[in-house]
Amino acid sequence: xxxxxxxxEGPEGAGKTTVLQRVVEExxxxxxxxxxxxxxxGIAIAEQIRSVILNTNNTEMDARTEALLYxxxxxxxxxxxxxxxxxxGCIVLCDRFVDSSLAYQGYARGLGMEEVAxxxxxxxxxxxxxxxxLFDVRPEIGLARIHRHxxxxxxRLDLEGLSFHQKVREGxxxxxxxxxxxxxxxxxxxEQEQVYRSALSQIEKVLG
Numbered sequence: 001x002x003x004x005x006x007x008x009e010g011p012e013g014a015g016k017t018t019v020l021q022r023v024v025e026e027x028x029x030x031x032x033x034x035x036x037x038x039x040x041x042g043i044a045i046a047e048q049i050r051s052v053i054l055n056t057n058n059t060e061m062d063a064r065t066e067a068l069l070y071x072x073x074x075x076x077x078x079x080x081x082x083x084x085x086x087x088x089g090c091i092v093l094c095d096r097f098v099d100s101s102l103a104y105q106g107y108a109r110g111l112g113m114e115e116v117a118x119x120x121x122x123x124x125x126x127x128x129x130x131x132x133x134l135f136d137v138r139p140e141i142g143l144a145r146i147h148r149h150x151x152x153x154x155x156r157l158d159l160e161g162l163s164f165h166q167k168v169r170e171g172x173x174x175x176x177x178x179x180x181x182x183x184x185x186x187x188x189x190x191e192q193e194q195v196y197r198s199a200l201s202q203i204e205k206v207l208g
Contacts, residue, residue: 003086005127006203007097010135011168013142014188016095019135019196024093026200032207035085038095040073043080049073067105067116071123074098078127091207098124099132099175099183107171108164131206133199134176135188139165142188 008016017038024036040050052058053069074097085092098120106116137145139162176183186198 002089004091004131004206005082005086005094005129006091006206007094007099007129007132008135008199009096009099009103009132009172009183010188011103011137011139011142011165011172013139013145014135014137015145015192015195016135016188019192019199020093020095022196023200023203027091027203033088033090035081035090035092036095037077037081037092039077039097039100040070042077042082042094045080046073046077049076063105063109063111066109067101067111067119070101070105071119074101074120075123078124083127094129097129097132099134099172102175103168103171107174108167113171113174129182131202132179132183133202134172134183134185135195135199136169136172136185137188139169 008020010016020036024034027034039046040053041047049069049072053061053066053073082092082094098117101116101120102113105111106113143162143165173185176185184202186195186202188195190198
């Protein structure tokens with residue numbers, strides 16, 4: 001496969017989406033074929049699964065059901081969008097991937113990172129990113145940003161308390177510590193311009 005698979009991770013309010021948009025524009029300007037996508041979603045089937053997972057009415061959803069739905073959406077997204085784009089030689093920039101499930105369901109929901117990793121091993125069939133940028137932000141700052149940002153969808157995960165979001169961040173930092181060859185931490189509490197420049201320079205390093 002000749003393309004390059006890069007994922008962007010981070011807790012709620014880390015500002016991933018805004019920075020990602022700028023990175024995509026810059027790479028395209030330099031002539032790179034780029035596919036920007038997100039999880040859960042990116043294609044029709046996965047977007048339908050997303051609407052079930054994030055629906056604020058579905059508060060009774062079991063944690064394992066949630067983890068399985070994410071894995072199902074991930075599989076379809078990979079098969080239908082990510083892998084074909086990589087085969088065409090594109091840079092695929094994906095907003096969230098497996099690390100989200102490990103941090104949110106595995107660690108914060110207490111299902112166990114290894115258990116969630118095993119469900120996802122079946123779903124991704126060995127397909128891991130070459131680089132993951134972890135936008136790190138303290139939850140109190142991230143959540144305050146969300147509440148200021150009127151246009152953003154409020155989803156089921158936003159209804160969780162601060163302690164849940166603190167666990168998500170802890171989970172992410174554990175993952176970064178054990179995957180130093182792949183995960184690069186970006187300080188997302190900096191000015192957006194700094195975050196953008198840091199992210200772009202890490203991606204350009206991998207592009208060589």
